[in-house]
Amino acid sequence: MKKIQILGTGCPKCKKLTDNATAAAKSLGIEHELVKVTDINEIMKFGVMMTPGLAVDGKVLSVGKVLSVEEIKKLFG
Numbered sequence: 001m002k003k004i005q006i007l008g009t010g011c012p013k014c015k016k017l018t019d020n021a022t023a024a025a026k027s028l029g030i031e032h033e034l035v036k037v038t039d040i041n042e043i044m045k046f047g048v049m050m051t052p053g054l055a056v057d058g059k060v061l062s063v064g065k066v067l068s069v070e071e072i073k074k075l076f077g
Contacts, residue, residue, distance in 0.1 A: 002032045002076075007043045007053030007060075010036070014052040017066050021054060024072035 004021050008014030018036065025032045037043055037055075046055060050064035054072070061075045 002030055003035060003057050004032050005035045005037050005046075005053075005055040005058070007037045007046055007048050007055060007063075008051035009038055009040065011051070013066050017052040017054060020067060020069045021072050023069045024076060027069070028073055028076055030076060 002025070004025060006014055006018045006021065008017070014036075018034065022034060025034075037046075043051065043053065046053065046058075046060050048060060048063050052066060053060055053064070054062040054067065054075075056076070067075070
């Protein structure tokens with residue numbers, strides 16, 4: 001099971017990234033747990049200074065942009 005982490009304070013871009021990551025995981029049939037990391041100190045522990053961020057199993061894959069479902073699928077693939 002993959003642990004998908006959305007790094008952000010809950011802004012509209014963070015919510016869109018959450019929706020896109022969920023859609024990508026479901027379309028690929030990936031068993032996953034979605035975790036929203038909203039505490040700024042926790043986000044900084046990932047080395048992320050710009051939100052939204054996307055991490056899988058603790059590894060940061062994207063920072064500062066809302067990836068499309070297709071872009072996320074490529075990262076998951």
